[in-house]
Amino acid sequence: MAAKPSIPKGTRDFSPVEMAKRNYIFNTIRDVYHLYGFQQIETPSMEMLSTLMGKYGDEGDKLLFKIQNSGDYFSGITDEELLSRNAAKLASKFCEKGLRYDLTVPFARYVVMHRDEITFPFKRYQIQPVWRADRPQKGRYREFYQCDADVVGSDSLLNEVELMQIVDTVFSRFNIRVCIKINNRKILSGIAEIIGESDKIVDITVAIDKLDKIGLDNVNAELKEKGISDEAIAKLQPIILLSGTNAEKLAILKNVLSASEVGLKGVEESEFILNTLETMGLKNEIELDLTLARGLNYYTGAIFEVKALDVQIGSITGGGRYDNLTGVFGMAGVSGVGISFGADRIFDVLNQLELYPKEAVNGTELLFINFGEKEAAYSMGILAKVRAANIRAEIFPDAAKMKKQMSYANAKNIPFVAIVGENEMNEGKVMLKNMETGEQNLVSADELIAIVKK
Template sequence: MASKPSIPKGTRDFSPSEVAKRQYIIQIIKSNFEKFGFQPIETPSFENSETLMGKYGEEGDRLIFKILNSGDYLAKANETHLENKDSTKLTSSISEKALRYDLTVPFARYVVQHQNEIEFPFKRYQIQPVWRADRPQKGRFREFFQCDADVVGSKSLWQEVELVQLYDTVFTALGLNGVTIKINNRKILSGIAEVIGASEKLIDFTVALDKLDKIGEDGVKKEMIEKGISEEAIVKVQPLFNFTGTISEKIEKLSDLLSTSEEGMKGVEELRFICENVIKLGLNNSMLDLDVTLARGLNYYTGAIFEVAPPKSVAMGSIGGGGRYDDLTGIFGLKNMSGVGISFGLDRIYLVIEELNLFPETVTETSRALFINYGDAEAFYALQAIQKLRSSGIKVELYPDNTKVAKQFQHADKRGIPFAVIIGEQEMASNSYSLKNLVSGEQVLLDFESLKAALL
């Protein structure tokens, strides 16, 4: 007996209604990307390994899906590495390509490769799947879509202001009220590490601080000590554990804390510019919050850092994030190409909207009417009407088989189709159509124009 087919962990099949809902979200994101002047690009699903490896840190490299070379991939394998079962070194000789881990590094590669064709500043958006060999859990999958918008070739902080507005515009259009757009700055984190004398422990310090809302103040302090950060430094950073107040008040507190750090004060002024202008311009339904514990990918962020939290009523991780990177293209030889970008987490946004029951009923609407098949002559007559209805943008279909009428009505019911169109000898003789409301049971005889009006 054949085994039951399955799919890999962390991947999913999507039903028609799920696809319709996903496309609804994507279309809103896409239309707003374009309203803000972003242009679409696409890159291959897999890249040369050397393009991806070493760009995400040791943990990121581990999560990249490697693709075995075609044919006899062991033919070129290093025998010593094979004998020693050294998987890290062996991989480079049997795998030259890998599935993309995100859209940012492929975008950097794209900019460098096509720099002579691009008009800078270049505003691009990209909506494509990415793959990570991560442990699957709620809202985290091994295959998922990213929806990114980036600007490269400009250091202007007005870009950050607009990206905050873009977040707010998209979530407002999706009906997601109460979203919190958190902002911080990489220079502020560097400045804090500097003033407490822990610059060499910047990554350890920020990774621990980023966990404040998960493991609490005591947990963060314990992790910092374990990472070699002195108790004296932790005392100096104490104000960050209860960092409250308005955005303006938080900026002033940071200004006092970082007064001796040139790098830190640059971060404060950048935050001040972005936050003040966002507040002056106003947001629709989102809240802006300065979160000094926010760290994100310090491997390439150099300025503003963003993370979006869903409404407080939903238990879900971030639904978006991004930041400023001053020299991401430098990894491919193109120096001084500053960029800033944000990403929308499609899968998590879907789960939040579903939980809050915010999808419009029209999103999953199926055909308006099913034409019942009574035979070839009736089917041909039906298709003539169907052709005209479809050209007017009305979703209708013909049941393909001349089978029991009860079975055809049952099919319409299971599909959620609200109307049936019945065509027999009488209808064909009078050039008319019998329209039956499958909810109320009411049936009326109509000419074509009346049928069209009833189905609109």
């Protein structure tokens, strides 16, 4: 017997019901993006490795899926290089392209390539899959969708405010209770400066970003491993574990960072964003969280992360300000800020909390039973009217046994079945059965449409 086929770990198939749920997620996010004036673009699944490498830090670079060159990829490689078994070096010779790791770096590349066609500030959104050669686990996949919105070409903090409003609106529409966490890379740089470890800012942020996952002791151990002094680690503790209201945290930070110009700038930016949002009447909690570091190297200002309150799962949305990302592609001075909704994790949260509206997952609303050629021909005329009324309807393609056709309706959770026999055709009507109540009524095409729509 042939071996049963399988799919790569960290990837998934989606059934029709699951796709209906996913489209509900994508459509909800898309509708909110449109409300705020964002326009959609798409970029290729693969990018040149030169575009991707070095943009996500050492850890991110290791997670890039590389695509082997076609043709004779051994040409130009010496026997000595092959025998060295240096995977990273060989990959750089074998592979010129890679699957995109996120949508932000390809977007920066897009902006630079199309700068003459773009009106700035440019507000774009993108809903596409990304790939990471990560270890699969609950809520973490190797292939997953991101739903990004970015604004480039504007330094205004009103962009950050609006992105937080978008986050609040989207999760309110999903009925998911969340905590929106906010921090600022300038605050983190200021902290590194006052503890005397400015050159270790990347190591510090990568370590404290893991606080939720590995705990304080392990974070401290990682900091020590990176060569950060015991004295600096000790100074870091009360800052990492700062508590109180947002206003109280900001007041303490102003004092703690008084000797750091960059740190105070981060406090000022955070204060503007939080104070402005306070007047906007957000439905969800927003919290200044100094342990939020977002490990990616390209963030330079405000950073955001969203946690679901009623489900144990990683962050379901993230983002931040990146002042110099397009600079690596030869276009300096273009500031950007963006967010990314993790559609796959949102899918899992909505499933666990059973929050999908019934209409979002219903497929066919009406099935016509097929008793033969004459009956099918009669049904097709009514079917055209029904579909013109925007009712999702189908006819069973074969004149099979009634039991089989009714089982099909039950399996697909079709709420109404139309039965057409000789008597119905003679009267110019249809027998309509409500599959939930079992009630049957002889109705005209117009009456049928009215009942199903109701």
